[in-house]
Amino acid sequence: MMNIAACRLYGITNPSYTAIPLEEQVKAAVIGGCGIIQLRDKNSDEDMLAEKAAALLRVTRPLGALLIVNDSVYAAEKSGADGVHLGQSDGSPEKARSILGSGKIIGVTAKTVEQSVRAESMGADYLGCGAIFPSPTKPGAIGVSRELLTEIVHSVNIPVYAIGGISSENVLTLDGTGISGIAVVSGVFSASSSEDITMNARRLSEQVKRICI
Numbered sequence: 749m750m751n752i753a754a755c756r757l758y759g760i761t762n763p764s765y766t767a768i769p770l771e772e773q774v775k776a777a778v779i780g781g782c783g784i785i786q787l788r789d790k791n792s793d794e795d796m797l798a799e800k801a802a803a804l805l806r807v808t809r810p811l812g813a814l815l816i817v818n819d820s821v822y823a824a825e826k827s828g829a830d831g832v833h834l835g836q837s838d839g840s841p842e843k844a845r846s847i848l849g850s851g852k853i854i855g856v857t858a859k860t861v862e863q864s865v866r867a868e869s870m871g872a873d874y875l876g877c878g879a880i881f882p883s884p885t886k887p888g889a890i891g892v893s894r895e896l897l898t899e900i901v902h903s904v905n906i907p908v909y910a911i912g913g914i915s916s917e918n919v920l921t922l923d924g925t926g927i928s929g930i931a932v933v934s935g936v937f938s939a940s941s942s943e944d945i946t947m948n949a950r951r952l953s954e955q956v957k958r959i960c961i
Contacts, residue, residue: 752814752853752874755783756956757949758909758931760818763789765937768945770800771807776942778813780949786833786931788818794826801827816855821847831855833876836863841870859892861903868904875904876931879912880922884934894925901926916951923959930956 759782761770768776774785785808787801801817805828808815816831817824821844824832831853832844841854848854856867858875867875877900878892892900892912901908907928914922915935922930935952939945 756929758784760786776945780946781953797823798826874907881913883913
């Protein structure tokens with residue numbers, strides 16, 4: 749299984765983007781270079797989310813990728829996923845750690861230096877920071893400037909993934925910020941075929957390796 753610090757491309761699922769079965773989407777993304785997959789599905793309850801996560805683990809584990817469940821510590825624990833990603837209103841990393849244990853990954857969304865430092869002090873393993881660019885997934889998301897992103901990266905000692913509207917057209921503009929990688933929804937999964945998803949992921953994977961040490 750891949751270490752999170754070595755992952756540069758982080759793919760986030762969205763059930764509304766394509767009719768391709770979820771397992772096929774994820775397999776295609778991992779083959780293209782996504783070292784982390786986040787299961788994000790706001791339409792499923794926690795039990796259904798756990799079932800979907802368990803199914804995806806049968807795809808990601810053999811391919812060496814990590815599977816993170818968005819929001820739900822319960823679904824992450826029940827499915828045996830590699831970790832959970834928490835928004836600012838989804839509970840504390842400390843509480844998640846007490847439930848999931850030391851071997852699981854806990855990510856936190858952070859939009860300020862203060863949130864970032866606090867998340868690290870409470871045991872977060874990585875941060876998701878954005879929206880860096882306008883995002884079709886979250887059109888009302890609060891923006892994070894390049895300058896603030898750079899400041900956040902240098903305020904913590906854990907990986908920081910830029911998120912929000914990142915595509916092959918703008919990813920190289922993040923060179924010099926110090927990010928560990930990028931988290932992408934539509935840039936990977938907005939495709940009409942599994943082959944296109946793999947191609948999207950491969951292109952972004954090659955680009956992000958040029959800007960991340």
